[in-house]
Amino acid sequence: MSEPVTASAPRTTRADALRFYGLWIAGATLLLVLPLVFSSGGSLTTFSLIGISIIFALSYNILLGQTGLLSFGHAVYYGIGGFLAIHGMNAIAGHEWPIPLPFVPLIGGLAGLIFSIILGWVSTERAGTVFAMISLGVGELVASSALILRSFFGGEAGVTANRTDLPAFFGLTFGPQIQIYYLIAAWVLISTIAMYALTRTPLGRVCNAVRDNPERVQFIGYNPHVVRYLAFCFAGFFAGIAGALAAINFEIANSAYLGLVQSGVVLFATFIGGVAYFFGPILGAIFVTYLQLGLTDLTAVWQLYFGIIFIGMVMFAPGGLAGLIMMHRPLARGGTLHMLLPAYLIAAVPTLALAGGVILVIETVSRYIVHADASTMVNLFGIPFDTSQPVTWVIALVLTVGGFFVARMTWRGIAAAWDRAATAARDKGHLA
Amino acid sequence: MRKLVLAAALTLPMLAAPALAQDTLKIGYIDPLSGGGASVGEIGLKTFQLLADEVNAKGGIQGQKLEIVPLDNKTNPQESLIQLQKAIDSGIRYVTQGNGSAVAAALSDAVAKHNSRNPGKEVLFFNYAAVDPILTNEKCNYWHFRWDANSDIKMQALTSYMKDKKDIKKVYLINQDYSFGQSVRTQARKMLGEKRSDVEIVGDELHPLLKITDFAPYIAKIKASGADTVITGNWGQDFALLLKAAADAGLKVNWFTYYAGGTGGPTAIKQTGLDHQVFQVSEGVANGGAPGAIEVEKVLRAKYDISNFYPRAFNQIRMLVAAADKAKSTDPVKVAAALEGLEFDVLNGGKGFMRKDDHQFFQPIYISSFGSLADKSMFDDEHTGWGWKVEAKVDTPDTMVDTTCKMKRP
């Protein structure tokens, strides 16, 4: 690993190497100090969940971003990892084996790997829509079977374990959340480095080739089926680790781990983060986990916002958050980023108005219909609105419609400013 | 990675709870408030909020104001644990939940672990509707209290009633394929065998949970079996669709159910036209005539346009107040001790008590049937014009079942 994330040619300079290792060290330091800065129990729970989600999303991106395989059933391997980890913990505690908790995620990883090895060969025979449908079918099959094979999956209730029953590890009992956080953080770091390293291997590179053009890959000596299969196995392995960490965190595994909803969430997270860059899914995992935890407290229709954000991303920013950020890189290098600023600021006003209008419409309708009897007050950005008043409806509609038309004009302004900035950057030799 | 800092900065204000004011006692209500189960969860929430108002109007619990904190678990055990963590992090010491035995099992387990790892910060879990017997048997724990009759108790009451119904000859069992449905089926076989060995069980069906859109094939099977009575623990759409299909096929049998009264159930029964042929076993209905129940029913209908689905929620909160008064404290450890064995006059009339051995509440159980109402003053359901009529009361002693619980006390 001698290069920053996206560069491709082996022109490694000292500065590049420094920056590259600096990034990893900064990441590790961040994981280390986070709980010191935000020490409340709530933040620790949040960070732990984000960590699990990061590994899971990165493992999913081995399929979607690296190899071009759209899976609707990735949670199968996550869930299997979780279940095996729980059974493993119970077995270790029951037999008093000298295996401490930090090694349990490996059990989950191996379980995910073994299941991928079994199910993967059939699944990966074809890419594209067929793969997507098989993954959906296999996902439903395994999730439904989990409810039939009760002795292993524990039916609806799932299987529980007690992580503190395992032998202590250097005096750590892993009862308190802070210890679990550091356990997860360590695995996040290990898995992230490993998955990044994977992208820098011959297999990782050929995965990209298979994604771009599976047909041509056959004419440079590779069997695309084997490439997809190997990628699938790696994805299963890391998903299993993520599942095991979830099992350790919650001390329970149940059939919801394996289901379509879980598969959908990881797809959302990965795609919203951006599949084209290695760090995209990390952003997505943070963003989506945060939304999942946070939006629930704010609104009953959080899933609708979720869907709208997702569709908005698919239609207008298919590169995801990472794509949006990386778009600006050539301009930043060319030193012309500031040229965009006025256009962004101008556009921000009507765009925010539009967003506010949409939120107000949704909340108003939701209060009006779902919670007709409850409070009719909606608090938006600190401004109270009474949904039973026609004036609120009018404001909501004006904001939405007016915001849309004005915003569309200002977006054109951004496009124009972008062209100018890009031209200027190109003149300085920073754009291809 | 920079994004992480940003996200964390945003997380902080949201999850870092404000210091809990000493003058309120918060109960975390962990149930679905979005997604498929939300309609049920909202009804429970309203019931509990009504109860909080009632308690506060009388001066609160030991001088503390009672507040219900809604926490959306999306009917998912994993999500429930996140919400539990959130509640604990914000200083909440009492949680209540009812929808889904799987969720209850996860919560019960998590609460027990939390309490053993964090002495001095104990949390109590009040279960108002999750009826899997396992929670007060193999998986019982000291911090879990259940106010709803578990499914074994209900089956005990139901079979006690069926014992004297000589026209029941052939029984068909149809249940959802998960722990609750299985316990209904097992207990039905066992208890019917004990009390009515002459009754033939002509069918025993488990169908997938909430996945069947057309029950016509199942009805065809019931019909083919010649059954005169069906026992089902089905709830939600699995109940409504089952009845719909039965009506379509013209199946005329008696239905003994656990949850015919759930949302959509009355509508479905009315559609099928099965007048007083659908029975429900529960801890009581307002039409039973207990003054307290009627009063509550009126308030709920006037305020929220819902019927009282959860008489046990009233028993639960009122008993919490009684226990706190007895202990002269709202400290969960003391309240738990005070609750053990506590006797109480239940909402629908009669005496109930919290059994010390397994923390299961025992109370009179009623068999009621749904159909046209003789008396105009009685309550109808879901605006169908039909309502519940009490057929029989099974008194507390006749509902007792043994427990395998070996309670570990702190």
Added chain:
Amino acid sequence: MLELIVISTLNGVLFGMLLFLLSSGLTIIFSMLGVLNFAHASFYMLGAFFGFQLTRWIGFWPALIIAPLLVGAIGMAVERYGLRNTHKHGHVAELLLTFGLAYIIEEIVQLIWGKGPMDYRVPAILDFPAFTIFSTNYPAYKMFMLLISVAIFIGLLVVLKRTRVGLIVQAALTHPHMVGHLGHNVGQVFMLVFGVGTALAAIAGVIAGPALVTQSDMAMLLGPILFVVVVVGGLGSLSGAFIASLLIGLVQTFAVSMNGSLASLFGPLDPSIGPSLLTDVWNVTIAQIAPIIPYLLLVLILIVRPMGLMGTRET
């Protein structure tokens, strides 16, 4: 026993025909636009809810016409303003768009109609038993459903064989790359096809609504089965979709009426064997696994014949 077979066959065919109403639209859309519409079952759900609401306002019969038209219009708008703009980002983006759309439609339906089941009733004129077989009634409404689906099936055949658009669709089924040569009105044809496909799903929704449950999770329940149908039948094959629809309709209906398990076949296991995976598998009945049979079928078919029963294309 015989009555069980007769009733199950009727129910199976009915369920199969409903599936075909959906899978035919899905197949045609896939052939023309190259995108598997993940939200197809959501349009079916919209049909049911629109049907329910319009039945309340103006009665069932007008609703049967208007609801599909409305849903078709929404479908056309989705094609025009959603899919067409996403096309440049590739098929994965299009698939994801419909995936997100399915999600949003479910949420909006929940927002408007709530999460409980609707009281969507069979029209009074059809609310009687059509015939009684061995003392079991078969409802007239179900016969009506069967009739409608068969009528639409025939109508679809006529349109495909006799009209210009039908010929284009047929050409697209066999030669997908030909679609590019349609000339300037290709956009309109796409929009029309998407509109008709979603309207077909909506018809299924309107007529299935009263017979099955009209609830906000109905799309999630049916959606995955639908994909099984089109993949098992062969992506892009109408006749395959037809056969697979009936097959899955019948298999699922018959499976629930079978109580057989390994235990009943070979006798119960030695009770000394405690609960284990083996006892789980040994004791499970065919009826219990009925809902996962389609997925088993899917996986088996894809192993044995990756292009599906009648498919000619491999992807």
Added chain:
Amino acid sequence: MSAAIEIDAVNKSFGNAKIIRDLNLRVEQGERHAIIGPNGAGKSTTFNLISGYITPTSGEVRLNGEVISGLSPFEINRRGLSRSFQVTNVFGRMSVWENVRCAVLWATGHRYAFWKNVDSLPEVRERTAAILEDINLAARREVPASLLTYAEQRALEIGITIAGGANVILLDEPTAGMSRAETERAVELIRRLSEGRTLVIVEHDMSVVFGLADRISVLVYGQIIASGTPEEIRGNPKVKEAYLGEEAH
């Protein structure tokens, strides 16, 4: 020594349409062999048959004496045959450097390795760099393939084809759509790169064909009607009638 490629009585039908009829062709080791013929004669199909993209309905294809018909494209590639495509067929989202490097990996024995850092494989790096020099794309190494100009993409197509070091190269219309100047450069490139290897080329541009080929085969309606040196082909009346004559009209 056996011939580089031998096509022996191969037939290929799609449904009822017989595209290739009793095709026989022999390409000697080290020769530059061009296949010409009118549109729809089956030239690309012939390439597809040799490279394993499609399998013959009947007959046999041999590479260096070994039967390869029925093998997968990657198996044939591993036996030392590589081909280019008429329509540019590169890895669009990957950089030029990555495109070529991927094509180098199998031949340098790294295959599906997931335990090696691809950037610290000197022989891969050197070979990739050398090929980029050869195809004059060294300066464009960082550019995503989809952003290259048409001529650059054609050059990259050739680069990928030869990167694996195959000794039999099939080029499908390598100069199609190029300007005169670009074509000349391409021919120069092909001449240089095919040094010491066997080359089979399908080409429409007769100046390219006659300038490059040692031997020429003429394919008409799925059959070889003539095979020989450029002079022989030029003088062959059958060819004139069936093919060259046609062009004169």
